[in-house]
Amino acid sequence: MRNPWTRTGNxxxxxxxxxxxxxxxxxxxxxxxFLVGMLVLPRxxxxxxxxxxxLILIYALAVLGLNIxxxxxxxxxxxHAAFMGVGAYTAxxxxxxxxxxxxxxxxxxxxxxxxxxxxxxxxxIKHLYLAIATLAFQLxxxxxxxxxxxxxxxxxxxxxxxxxxxxxxGFKNHHYFWYYVTFVVLVLMAFAFRNLLRTRFGRSLVxxxxxxxxxxxxxxxxxxxxxxxxxxxxxxxxxAGALYAYWSRAVVIEDYSLMISIKFLAMAIVGGLGTLVGxxxxxxxLELLDINMETFSYxxxxxxxxPGVDVGSAIRPLAFGLAIVLFLIFEPRGxxxxxxxxxSYFRNWPFKY
Amino acid sequence: MKxxxxxxxxxxxxxxxxxxxxxxxxxxxxxxxxxxxxxGKYYAQGIEDYCSWANDTGYVSGVEFVCETxxxxxxxxxxxxxxxxxxxxxxxxxxGYSTGGTLQLKPLVQEVGVPFIPASYHIGxxxxxxxxxxxxxxxxxxxQVIAVLEYIAKxxxxxxxxxxxxxxxxxxxxxxxAKKAAGExxxxxxxxxxxxxxxxxxxxxxxxENKGVQYIVYQNVAGPVANMIKDAKRLGLKVKHAGxxxxxxxxxxxxxxxxxxxxxxxxxxxxxxxDNAAAKFVKELGAKYGRPADAIESVHYPSGMLxxxxxxxxxxxxxxxxxxxxxxxxYQALLKMNWPNKxxxxxxxxSKDDHVGVDQLRVLEAKNGTFLPVTEPFSSSLFRKxxxxx
Numbered sequence: 001m002r003n004p005w006t007r008t009g010n011x012x013x014x015x016x017x018x019x020x021x022x023x024x025x026x027x028x029x030x031x032x033x034f035l036v037g038m039l040v041l042p043r044x045x046x047x048x049x050x051x052x053x054x055l056i057l058i059y060a061l062a063v064l065g066l067n068i069x070x071x072x073x074x075x076x077x078x079x080h081a082a083f084m085g086v087g088a089y090t091a092x093x094x095x096x097x098x099x100x101x102x103x104x105x106x107x108x109x110x111x112x113x114x115x116x117x118x119x120x121x122x123x124x125i126k127h128l129y130l131a132i133a134t135l136a137f138q139l140x141x142x143x144x145x146x147x148x149x150x151x152x153x154x155x156x157x158x159x160x161x162x163x164x165x166x167x168x169x170g171f172k173n174h175h176y177f178w179y180y181v182t183f184v185v186l187v188l189m190a191f192a193f194r195n196l197l198r199t200r201f202g203r204s205l206v207x208x209x210x211x212x213x214x215x216x217x218x219x220x221x222x223x224x225x226x227x228x229x230x231x232x233x234x235x236x237x238x239x240a241g242a243l244y245a246y247w248s249r250a251v252v253i254e255d256y257s258l259m260i261s262i263k264f265l266a267m268a269i270v271g272g273l274g275t276l277v278g279x280x281x282x283x284x285x286l287e288l289l290d291i292n293m294e295t296f297s298y299x300x301x302x303x304x305x306x307p308g309v310d311v312g313s314a315i316r317p318l319a320f321g322l323a324i325v326l327f328l329i330f331e332p333r334g335x336x337x338x339x340x341x342x343x344s345y346f347r348n349w350p351f352k353y
Numbered sequence: 354m355k356x357x358x359x360x361x362x363x364x365x366x367x368x369x370x371x372x373x374x375x376x377x378x379x380x381x382x383x384x385x386x387x388x389x390x391x392x393g394k395y396y397a398q399g400i401e402d403y404c405s406w407a408n409d410t411g412y413v414s415g416v417e418f419v420c421e422t423x424x425x426x427x428x429x430x431x432x433x434x435x436x437x438x439x440x441x442x443x444x445x446x447x448x449g450y451s452t453g454g455t456l457q458l459k460p461l462v463q464e465v466g467v468p469f470i471p472a473s474y475h476i477g478x479x480x481x482x483x484x485x486x487x488x489x490x491x492x493x494x495x496x497q498v499i500a501v502l503e504y505i506a507k508x509x510x511x512x513x514x515x516x517x518x519x520x521x522x523x524x525x526x527x528x529x530x531a532k533k534a535a536g537e538x539x540x541x542x543x544x545x546x547x548x549x550x551x552x553x554x555x556x557x558x559x560x561x562e563n564k565g566v567q568y569i570v571y572q573n574v575a576g577p578v579a580n581m582i583k584d585a586k587r588l589g590l591k592v593k594h595a596g597x598x599x600x601x602x603x604x605x606x607x608x609x610x611x612x613x614x615x616x617x618x619x620x621x622x623x624x625x626x627x628d629n630a631a632a633k634f635v636k637e638l639g640a641k642y643g644r645p646a647d648a649i650e651s652v653h654y655p656s657g658m659l660x661x662x663x664x665x666x667x668x669x670x671x672x673x674x675x676x677x678x679x680x681x682x683x684y685q686a687l688l689k690m691n692w693p694n695k696x697x698x699x700x701x702x703x704s705k706d707d708h709v710g711v712d713q714l715r716v717l718e719a720k721n722g723t724f725l726p727v728t729e730p731f732s733s734s735l736f737r738k739x740x741x742x743x
Contacts, residue, residue: 048438055430146520146547155477155522156456171440171464248433249460253521254453255429294424310394313385313424 007347019198038183042176050175052287057182058243059283063267064186064193064276065236070265071274072202073229074209075122076131079138080264083118083234085256087111087241089145092157092251100162104185104242111238112231119230123223126212138258145253154253159245178247185243189236194276205229266324272336281335286323293319374417377678378442379404379664381657382435383450383472385424389574392599392653393450396472397422399657400448402642403665413669416678420661429454433461440465445671445683446664449473452523459483467680468667468687470660474598475526476740479708488687488703490659491621491711494572496736497597498527499534501619503733504716505568505595506538513543515566517557517581519573520547527572527597533739548573554581555588562590571596579608586612593617602652606722616719617727621697621711622655624724631655634695659696663710666692666701698730 005025012018022028042050062084069077087107095103114137121133146154162169162177169177196202204225207215212222245251263286271282293316301312331337381400384393404420407413425431432454439447447462449455449471455478462469463483471478476493478484492500498516505512516531518524528545535542543564546557558581561569569585569592571578578600585592594616596605601618603625609616623631635658639649648654667686668678676682690710692701699713713730737743 047441048434051434051437143520146525153522153525154453156453156459158460158483171461248429248457250457252429252453252457254427254451255457297424310385313394316424316426317386 021194021198035187039180042179047172047175050179052291054175054179054182054247056280056283056287057179057186058240058247059264059267059287060280061182061186061189061243062237062240063264063271063279063282064189065233065240066264066268067233067274067276067279068193068196068205068236069229069233070268071278072196072205072209073226073233075119075226075229076127077134077230077233078131078258078261078265079118079134079136079141080233080237081256081258081260082138082141083111083115083237084241084244084260085141085145085253086114086234087238088245088251088256089151089157089241090238091242091245092151092159095160095245100164100181100246103246104239107242108235108238111241112235115234115237116227116231118234119227122226122230135258138261142253142257156250156252158250159248162246174249175247178243182243182247185239189239190276190279193236193279201225201228266320269332270323270327270334272334272339275334275336277339278334278336281339285335286320289319289323290316374415375678376417376419377668378419378421378439378444379446379448379661380421380423380435380439380444381448381450381660382423382425382432382454383448384427385422387426387428389427389451391576391604392574392651393427393472395648395651395653396450396657396660397424398642398644398648399654399659400661402638402644402654403658403661405642406638407661407665413665413672416668416672418665418668425450425454427451427454429457433458436461440467443679445668445678445680446470448660448664452478452521452526455487456522459487462486465680466684468664468684470663472656472660473523475523476530477522477526484708486684488663488708489710490656490663490701491598491697492709492714492733492736493526494523494597495527495530495740496709496733497619497714498531498570498572499736499739500714500731500733501570501595501597501617501716502531502534502538502540503735504617504619504728505570506540509567510539512540512567513565514540514568514570515543515561515564516545516570517548517573517578518545518571519577520549524548524572530736530739531570534735537735537739548577548581550577552580554584557581558585558588558590558592561592562588566592568593568595571600574599575602575604575608579605579613582609582616583612595619598652598656601717601719602724603650604652606719606724607647611722613719614721618717618719618724619714620652620717621699621714622652622659623696623698624652624717625650625655626723631696655696659694659701659710662694662696663687663690663692663701666690666694 007024066080069075090107090110091103094106118137122130145151204220207220208222208225216222267282267286270285272278297312297315304311384390385397400420400422404418407418423435425435436447436458446468449469452473452475455471455473460483463485466486469487474489474493476495478487479489532542578596582594596618598620601616606613623629625632625635635655636649667683670686671678671682687703688705690701690703694701697711698715699711701710712732715726715730716728717724718727
């Protein structure tokens with residue numbers, strides 16, 4: 001008889017067992033413990049830490065979207081920050097007229113429409129050519145915003161202060177409030193992401209990624225699948241953009257630039273392309289690396305600061321670049337693979353096999 | 354006997370307590386690496402050195418300044434994090450940097466009421482809404498561009514002018530005001546061109562030539578400006594170049610070489626080669642704190658010094674008024690500030706309705722590899738009319 005709390009191997013006797021999210025009760029329990037832990041976490045963190053945590057969660061949401069487009073569907077996307085920007089600017093335009101909980105899906109839907117349009121070239125081109133098409137969208141987005149007086153030509157569009165159930169969000173509670181909002185949204189969208197591969201559409205994504213001609217021969221519609229992948233990924237980015245707009249209190253074009261798109265790709269690679277946990281690990285690793293390298297760079301400056309060479313300042317960008325290169329060389333499956341190995345080890349513990 | 358020593362020890366401890374200076378933190382968040390870091394690194398050094406000088410000379414009695422220059426890598430999220438950290442710590446004033454970062458922080462600055470002195474001279478920083486706590490060290494880009502247009506109108510009445518700007522809010526800020534001012538001055542702005550990040554501006558320059566452009570006015574940073582004026586020289590165009598604060602300066606001379614000859618540059622800072630107290634002060638500080646010649650020559654070095662100087666002067670005035678040093682007391686001191694500083698061509702003056710520190714500017718011209726003033730310090734006569742309608 002199987003023990004419902006643990007697994008001793010990879011023995012599955014039905015399709016339902018193969019596609020289940022939780023193979024054992026202990027997995028369910030650990031998730032509940034994790035979620036409760038995340039809910040009480042703000043009690044142990046200061047405001048400054050909350051700000052960083054919020055940013056990681058918002059970026060995780062955006063990277064989830066990128067993982068649908070690039071990780072699942074295999075469509076290289078260098079314009080993901082622009083999708084996020086579409087969501088952010090939509091939020092800035094509709095926020096004075098709608099409550100924040102309505103702004104988030106509206107921003108996601110507008111970004112999804114932009115994603116579907118950008119996905120149209122994917123019907124005819126792929127690989128590097130598609131990457132250039134998404135790059136073009138990124139540049140068109142920046143140019144269009146820069147020439148739109150209604151969008152302050154890329155200058156700041158202030159977000160209104162939120163009042164929710166009589167609770168007024170101000171400086172002291174800002175990051176706490178947006179943490180809980182982002183957390184709830186992220187959990188819901190992460191569950192949707194996790195379930196995506198259990199659906200017909202999710203399996204089509206992977207099939208099209210692996211071989212679109214074979215997928216076509218098996219009755220799938222590669223074109224529609226690709227466009228839908230862009231739309232769905234952009235929806236995630238759009239919601240992340242709206243959350244970022246509220247979190248940063250104003251929308252400025254620089255927050256949705258090409259550099260941020262590249263950063264998202266780096267997060268997806270470091271975390272592990274096409275994985276759920278990688279979408280959390282990537283942003284967390286790179287953001288925390290940057291902050292720690294910042295502290296380290298100041299320490300270096302105190303110890304060694306030769307004239308003409310700013311060694312301390314150079315360490316931060318160096319660490320970012322080095323992290324990506326090292327992961328690509330030594331662990332292309334990203335941190336998600338380390339997580340998998342760690343779980344495997346403890347699943348069988350204390351037995352070796 | 355034992356009691357006597359105890360009393361002496363107690364007195365010594367008390368004396369040390371009274372003598373210990375109050376530590377006042379001033380944080381700057383800007384680009385030491387990343388985009389615009391060529392300006393940011395010298396700006397940061399200017400802040401550090403002025404703070405060190407203030408501490409070394411005991412400029413503000415009973416106060417020890419702890420100045421932190423944070424590298425935000427031109428990333429607004431980092432700027433936000435740094436600003437909030439400063440607010441949480443109770444810093445009485447904050448020094449900012451980029452246009453985007455400042456514009457994004459405006460609502461928060463207004464909410465927390467901490468005076469904010471940016472390196473960006475974008476007029477939108479001090480235009481409503483949320484503009485009570487932001488103070489520009491010198492006249493805005495808009496005022497700088499109008500000042501140089503006034504000079505052009507004076508030396509070349511009816512001139513045809515093109516504007517070449519950075520493709521961002523920083524670049525676009527002065528365009529509308531410049532167009533209005535040109536109409537008043539009887540000169541014509543025939544084209545406004547956003548400068549792509551290319552290295553060859555032949556097509557743009559040929560179009561300017563076909564339109565009979567006599568002057569190109571830049572609102573950009575020195576790098577792209579240098580590329581364009583070098584191309585203009587290569588093409589043999591008979592066009593003069595002019596630009597606002599960040600477009601010119603010794604950095605431009607270094608990058609463009611003799612192509613910069615004749616460049617008209619408007620700024621509020623003195624040049625290190627000038628024979629005056631400001632130049633002497635900048636050079637002395639640079640030498641004292643071991644800065645390389647490039648830093649001392651750069652206009653961004655005294656720019657950073659002025660930002661720090663305004664903050665420190667406001668703290669000094671707040672202390673002299675007998676108030677506890679806080680964001681509110683520093684804000685009140687800034688509103689009353691009328692300080693004949695050591696660094697710029699005019700006094701730093703602020704009031705409730707005027708958040709521009711140094712109102713005066715000079716036009717300088719590049720001659721034989723150096724910028725020489727061609728005007729006395731002056732204030733734009735048209736800026737207020739075209740921007741505020743008064």
